[in-house]
Amino acid sequence: MGISQNKMPLFSNRSLKLFFWSLSFFFILGDVFSQQSPNPSELKTSNKQTHLAIHDILGTWVTADSAKAEIEFVKPYEGHIQIKGIKHGVGDYYFLCSKDSLNVNGTAPNWPPYDCTLNLTSKNTLEIYFYQFFYTGYTTAVYTRKRD
Numbered sequence: 001m002g003i004s005q006n007k008m009p010l011f012s013n014r015s016l017k018l019f020f021w022s023l024s025f026f027f028i029l030g031d032v033f034s035q036q037s038p039n040p041s042e043l044k045t046s047n048k049q050t051h052l053a054i055h056d057i058l059g060t061w062v063t064a065d066s067a068k069a070e071i072e073f074v075k076p077y078e079g080h081i082q083i084k085g086i087k088h089g090v091g092d093y094y095f096l097c098s099k100d101s102l103n104v105n106g107t108a109p110n111w112p113p114y115d116c117t118l119n120l121t122s123k124n125t126l127e128i129y130f131y132q133f134f135y136t137g138y139t140t141a142v143y144t145r146k147r148d
Contacts, residue, residue: 059146061144093106
């Protein structure tokens with residue numbers, strides 16, 4: 001005569017339901033956060049053809065926070081705009097420019113490269129998104145035009 005064995009299920013119905021509800025929650029939560037803040041590669045690619053007038057950006061800008069740190073946009077030589085006052089990696093940020101406009105995406109020499117995207121929200125307010133190649137996050141700094 002054979003011995004009968006009761007096989008217990010590996011997972012109960014309750015634990016499977018809890019697992020799938022939790023998994024669904026994390027997917028939905030992740031989708032909400034991804035919609036609220038674009039990842040750096042989206043920032044860079046979506047602004048590939050975006051330009052600002054050089055005269056709107058040249059000059060000194062001050063952080064909007066209490067630190068009041070200064071940066072300056074200068075044109076050191078033809079074809080480039082440079083941010084003085086921010087150093088990530090081994091050098092300053094540079095932007096390609098034509099006669100009267102610059103591309104909003106800039107980079108600082110390093111490996112992996114440091115990148116940034118300019119967003120002129122008003123004549124006197126500038127947001128800069130800083131990010132690095134291969135990374136998913138970014139930081140934002142808000143600047144106001146320095147009054148002379």
